[in-house]
Amino acid sequence: MQLVETDGGFDLILAGRAMLRQRSDAPCLYVGRGAPRVEMYHGHFDIEDNVEERVGLRYAALTRVSDGSARIALSIAPALPPLVTLTLSGGAQDARIHIDAIDPTLNRLWLRVVADKGEHVWGGGEQLSYFDMRGRRFPLWTSEPGVGRDKSTLLTFQSDQKGKAGGDYYKTNYPQPTYLSSRRYALHIDTTAYSAFDFRQEGWHELEIWAAPATIELWARDAFTDLVTALSDRFGRQPPLPDWVLKGAIIGLKDGATSFDRLEKYAASGAALSGLWCEDWVGLRITSFGSRLFWDWKWNATRYPDLDTKIKELHDRGIRFLGYVNPYLCVDGSFFPEAEAAGYLAKKLESDETYTVDFGEFDCGVVDFTNPAAAAWFAERVIGQNMLDFGLSGWMADFGEYLPTDVRLHDGTPGMLAHNAWPVLWAEVNARAVESRGRTGEALFFMRAGYSGVQRHCPLLWAGDQSVDFSRHDGIGTVITAALSSGLLGNAYHHSDIGGYTSLFGNVRTPELIMRWSEMAAFTAVMRGHEGNRPRENVQIDEDEQVLAHFARMTRLYAHMAPYLRALSDEAVATGLPVQRPLFLHFPDDPATYALQESYLYGADLLVAPVIQPGVDRWSTYLPAGTDWVEVWTGNLHVGGRAVTVDAPLGKPPLFYRQGSAWTELFTGIAAVI
Amino acid sequence: MQLVETDGGFDLILAGRAMLRQRSDAPCLYVGRGAPRVEMYHGHFDIEDNVEERVGLRYAALTRVSDGSARIALSIAPALPPLVTLTLSGGAQDARIHIDAIDPTLNRLWLRVVADKGEHVWGGGEQLSYFDMRGRRFPLWTSEPGVGRDKSTLLTFQSDQKGKAGGDYYKTNYPQPTYLSSRRYALHIDTTAYSAFDFRQEGWHELEIWAAPATIELWARDAFTDLVTALSDRFGRQPPLPDWVLKGAIIGLKDGATSFDRLEKYAASGAALSGLWCEDWVGLRITSFGSRLFWDWKWNATRYPDLDTKIKELHDRGIRFLGYVNPYLCVDGSFFPEAEAAGYLAKKLESDETYTVDFGEFDCGVVDFTNPAAAAWFAERVIGQNMLDFGLSGWMADFGEYLPTDVRLHDGTPGMLAHNAWPVLWAEVNARAVESRGRTGEALFFMRAGYSGVQRHCPLLWAGDQSVDFSRHDGIGTVITAALSSGLLGNAYHHSDIGGYTSLFGNVRTPELIMRWSEMAAFTAVMRGHEGNRPRENVQIDEDEQVLAHFARMTRLYAHMAPYLRALSDEAVATGLPVQRPLFLHFPDDPATYALQESYLYGADLLVAPVIQPGVDRWSTYLPAGTDWVEVWTGNLHVGGRAVTVDAPLGKPPLFYRQGSAWTELFTGIAAVI
Incomplete structure (x- = not known):
């Protein structure tokens, strides 16, 4: 200096x-x-x-x-x-x-x-729309990202009118006031x-x-990779991916006991399976908007009879069971009175009353994580005893973005300063619970919310609730931007809901969307499905033979890549480098890579260019200069430093590996996976 | 002080x-x-x-x-x-x-x-959405007001997407950084x-x-009326309304020579007529958006054969002919090269080229009114010789809001400072032309654009281009707010397009809308029709027998009110008080009147509460305290100081006069007009 x-x-x-x-x-x-x-x-x-x-x-x-x-x-x-x-x-x-x-x-x-005129800037947490942030001004404030996220679309307009939910390009569950510059x-x-x-x-x-x-x-730093390591050193290194998850996909179902029957259909299709994730393990609440989960975080034996024994049976087959939790407690649940009596809930500013938040026909208390006793209680009593000890190997640790700013907290932090801190406190509660059972790096929870330091606690990000479409600001492509931006800040592991989540105003999944999303997910840290917010109105993987067969093959591709992914996880532990990387990270001397956000390097050696448009069977992508690239499906050799257009029918996502890679045998084996 | x-x-x-x-x-x-x-x-x-x-x-x-x-x-x-x-x-x-x-x-x-806590503020030029501006922050900048003007409506969304035209509540053709406060x-x-x-x-x-x-x-001032007079003294007093216009309605048609045939249908219906207004007197230009006017301001003999003699024939029957002009000259017209050669057109900032503005498949020059010679040329050559001398008794002096900010002007004024000044310069050009022929107070032009000082030059405002509906921010009700806000700043005469103007995205006029609008227009300074932007897709007054009969009766009502309107015009000349007045102007001690914007006093003695909702036949309105009110249609007496609900079928707009008014005979005669 x-x-x-x-x-x-x-x-x-x-x-x-x-x-x-x-x-x-x-x-x-x-x-x-x-x-x-x-x-x-x-x-x-x-x-x-x-x-x-x-x-x-x-x-x-x-x-x-x-x-x-x-x-x-x-x-x-x-x-x-x-x-x-x-x-x-x-x-x-x-x-x-x-x-x-x-x-x-x-x-x-x-x-x-x-700043320099031609400078590029990346980061900002988990950005969903723009990877290169130059030319924009936007806040860093954790919130719902919105549905549509593009004021020019009817879906966004409708979402804005109904629930102020349309969002905008910069809104994200996980902002972070951190960036990398092309000035290194x-x-x-x-x-x-x-x-x-x-x-x-x-x-x-x-x-x-x-x-x-x-x-x-x-x-x-002279090398971009060293900047990532420096940030990972600063914000915390994540544990390795568990071995069990590398074996195949986590199937997302929320169909009560029927979920187990449906899992067998997946198994019968030849899918490589690692887990069954049922967010409705806590039971349902029926509202005028449809079924919601019952926000009292423990096994609901009515909806899932014999779950305790079924979890063990699955485990013996090498399939883990995962659940769901979030930091709120519904006022009509069993944990709310317990927490309220202990003084663990956030209060109103001007009275000693418990602050409750309306989540749509039901109210919840906010567990006050600025109170160490409350955080410890949630980690032990809720997650430790009722989730981990019950047999869960992982869960969606949902929410974290909703802390109101007019709340009174135990440690006196004003809401405006506590709001962004909340996702990290929430991540820490989860991580401590896992640590208390000695299962760090083995039990796997995943979060959408984040802020500076979430890296230290959260072992896996998920990209939140995309719309079930190919749209520019809320569809399939946004999860690449999300992985790349968050990855640069030391979030090594990222994944998303296969097929997207949000189906509103008649916007529904197509089989094509699920298939394209599966192709991409096979080349991320974790492959996981989701039935979406309206399962019955949207096609499900196991309801369509073509989709199921395609999905099963992609899970086998994911499993095929396990040795490589294990190496990437080892690398992440050592250096903080993410599994999914922007091209410039390894090609710093090729400025043509600086603004790319639709393709990524899966580790240093495999370039993935997922098809994120509907109705196409050819795809163009840029191959960085400085090496030659082998197209996985054809073996064709491409010179780096220019864009190529290749065949990209369903089932064959554009994949290119560096000529001479030490992983050549594994990569050439991809085409042989059937 | x-x-x-x-x-x-x-x-x-x-x-x-x-x-x-x-x-x-x-x-x-x-x-x-x-x-x-x-x-x-x-x-x-x-x-x-x-x-x-x-x-x-x-x-x-x-x-x-x-x-x-x-x-x-x-x-x-x-x-x-x-x-x-x-x-x-x-x-x-x-x-x-x-x-x-x-x-x-x-x-x-x-x-x-x-400011005081309970203070009300009014003015801001011609505001269309909110009369009482307390609680809001908004700019004063002349522009298109927008279509829909309400971000929660689909029409606004569609307009925003197609042409950035949705607008917002504060956008107006005529802003003015002037307000009145309830602190007097x-x-x-x-x-x-x-x-x-x-x-x-x-x-x-x-x-x-x-x-x-x-x-x-x-x-x-202790009296609100004295504040209006002070502002009128400051910004300029307008000439009286011409006698001829008080005789009936100005029929708006733009159907070429057919307009004259259709006028006879109006005449046959028994309508009281004062003028025929044909904006297409200059001829048409066909674009992909439909027919537009040909922006070269003179008689088009192809579209209007024998117009010169027809104007005289109409005049002999007591019906005036009105046309259209705006401050732009299309590049393919006859005036453009004349103006360009003389150096009368605004130039680009960085070159000596003429600045042209795209108005949708045709480009126009901007006559540079900061050049006195250019202004004089437009007044004499265009308006004087080709409009007044040709026989026009009035015109829509359209536009004034479009001056780009990156323009180079003759007197060196930067665009950011000239933009708001433009409507006033434009008004002055029109007024000078009228004055040059000694016809001030007799020839009648009307403008939508304005700014401080437009009062001095423009004899009549019109409320711009409402949507053809009852919508809160762009429909029939907005013209009342427009009249009241502009009236307080010394714009004594206001009127609007009967039935509204803008029909887009399937939003079309109903017969009910035209009839309700006619009922209101009969109690304004001028009653004038308009075919709207898409005449063939929208019902026209003369296409529906019920509508025509209703309209004709309303024109007779307007004509019945002529002595009263003449007195209001005399009062405007003397004091600057507007024809349409907010209730508080004469009831300053009744604070319940301060925020009212859906009813008005037509002069001091007649309270008009137009029906501005569809599908109703009863209407509620507040009657100010301090006098008793006689309901015109029934003779029922109502005590002031409270709201009343009265019958309001089509044809009977809610009207109340002060008990004991010197105009009682005229007011009681309203019900007898058939």
Whole structure:
């Protein structure tokens, strides 16, 4: 880290990269005050800020400290007292900028980071629409991502009208104020406050933070892969994938006891199976919107008679049973009174009453994870005793995005600061429960919500609730963007609901969609099905012979890849590199790869270009320069550095491996899997 | 005007009303810098500001001048030089606040005006959705108002998708940064810059202005009517309504020569007629969207053979002929090359080329009205010689809202400042042409676009292009809000297209809509029909016997009211009071009237509550306290100060007159008009 004083300012340079540039006519920091209006409706947030003041701090007074760090006092004018101090510290490759407000009324910071014209930026947590975020400004705030997520579509319009649920391109269950730059540095804002990235300007990026103090962390590395490792070191390494999951697909069914019968149809089809996931293991609640789960997290023996013994029988066949949990407790369940009596539920701001959230004809309490006793209770009493001890090998750890901002919490954190922290607290509760039974890296829960640090606790992401279609902002293709963006931040393992989840307003699954999604899922960390939100209105894998046969073959492909996936998991444990990787990670010298988001490297050696459009049997994809590529299905050799168009009928997703790969035998074996 | 110095600030008090309150911890003025992004598409503007700085000026140094005015230097801190000077001047009832920026880089001002919790505010130009603007923040920028204007409706969504045309509640052809307050003062921002009203706060209103200098003008009066007169004095008094128009309705047809045949059907129905308005007098252009007018402003003898003699024949029967004009010249017309050769057309910013605007498969030049020679040429050559001298007695002077912001003008005004000024320049060109022929107050043109000062030139507003429906934000009811808001600012005469104009996406007129609209139009300044944008897909008045008979009776009602309307016109000439008035104007002591926008006083004595919902035959309306009201159709007496529900079948719009009115005989005669 170099701090160069200039006439009227300074430059902060990290490993040769200009990071901050302060001048009296171009300050790097603006500060001010804002008063937001926040509305939440079923996990959708409408947030508007009223910025009362925003002023550039044009004058910098610099004091160097003997340890190489420096303190900079920033003020509006030399005649005025400083409003903010920057403490800069770091080594050759890493730096920290700690921003502290001297004026306690300041609650907005806008920091400008030097940018290049052609720069690309990636990350932002799990982004679903745009991998390269340059040219956009958007907030980092965990929420429902929305249905449709594209204001130009009728589906989004209908969703907006019914439940304010249409969403937008930047909305995500898992935001994170962290990005990587093509200038080969990474930046993280260490805050849980509402923040925003503004990547629209040519000469700078502007980071907006709704709180002070905040710390900016910087890493500069020559290799993009080293940046990923640095971030994984920072946010936490995940355990390896369990061996059992590599054996085949997790079948998602929610049909009560019938689920077990249907599983046999999958087995009979020759599908490679690793698990049966039944989210309805807790029983149902009938509402005017249809069947919902009963949010009281334990075995429902009415809906699943003899589940305890059936789990054991499945286990003996090498098939695990998985369930469902989320951080809310319905007021009419058994856990709610227990938690309320113990004082474990979040309260209203202005009274001692329990805060309840309406989830659509039923109300729930919010377990207050800022209370260590409440978190421990949930981990032991709910997950430990009623899930792990009962026999579950995994579960969907749903939600995490709904913490209201007008809630009173045990440790006094205001809702605006606790909201983004919630997914990580929720992940930690799950991870601690798993750890308490010594099953870390063996029991597998998966989450959609996240924030900085979720990496340390959550062993597997899932991409949330896509619409059951090929749409640009809410369909099959978004899960690639999700895997790539979250993967760069140290989330090594990602997967999605095969066939998507959300079917609304007559939008239903096609067999083609399920088949294309299966082809992609075979080349991700985990292959898992889902019946969707309206199972009876949508075709299911086991209801269509062609789909079932196709799916079964894809599960065998997934199982075929197990040795490679195990190696990728080992690599993730060692380096934090994700299973699914953007092409530029291994081809940093080919800028044509920088904005690609529809294809990925599955490990370093296999390029996957899933077909994410309907009605096509040819597919074009770019092959990076610097190596030659072998097309898996034909053995054809392609020179890297250009786009190719190949046959891509159902059952043959475009796959290319590096010529000369150590895994050549496994890759050539793909075509032989029938 | 009183200026009271306080510890750390001052209060500006006008006739007992606190207007500004400056304290070091609560400044009345914020200043800053912004850089807007402006996109225009067919008159729809998408404007977003990037506010780089916004800072409160907490310190005031006051200097009193001998003439009673004062100069105040405002700064961020006592140690810093002032950034802005306020010059305050005025008398007992009126005041001016001139804001001048000392720092020339400042281009944003935010002034806070003292507000009361229960205060109501009205005006803002011609507002279509909300009469009482309290609780809202919106810009003042002339544009298309949009189709649907309600993001929750499918029509708005469809319009947004096709042509970015959905609009929003605050979009209007005629904004004006002027309002009246229930605290009995009026405020005007003397600027043509983009500005915004923020009426959302309890303790203050915030006026945002995208330029400095700017002047705030204030009027305090004990009577609301006196505030209207003060504004009319300020913005200009309009000529009286011509006698000829009071005789009946202006029939709107655009059917070429057939229009004359169809007029006879109206005449045969017994309708009272004053004019025939044919916008297609200039001929047609066929585009893929359908027939458009040919934008070359002169008689088209192919579409209207013998028009010159027919105009004379009509005139002899007491029926005037009206046409159409707008401020653009199509590139393939006869006037375009004439204007271009003379240098009368606006140019591109970066070259000497003529700026052309795409109006949908045809391009037009923009006559540069900042060039006095160009304005004079348009007034004389186009309007004078080809319209007035040809025999027209009036016209729709369409558009005025489309001036692009990236245009180069003769007098050097930047587009961002010229845009809002354009409607007034356009009105002035029309008024000068009329004046040049000595026909002020006799030839009648009507405009939808406006801005501060349009009152001085435009003799009649029309409410623009409503959708052909009863919808809340774009239907029949919006024209009442339009008349009331614009009327308070000194626009005495207002009217609308009977039956609405815009029929898109299958939204078509019903006979009921036309009939309800006719009932309302009979009690406005002018009664005029329009075939709408898609005449063949929508029912026309003369195509339905019931509708025609109903319309004819309403025209006779309008003609019956002529003596009263003449008196209202005389009153407008004398005082500036509008023909259509909000109830509170004459019932200031009844706060229940303050937010009413669905009924109006037609002059001081007749309360009109048009039926603006479909499928009803009863109607509720509030009758102000302080007088008793006689229901016109029944003679029933109602005590003021409460809501009544009355029968309101087709043909009997709810009408109430003040008991004891000097016009009682005329009002009781209404029921006798058959």
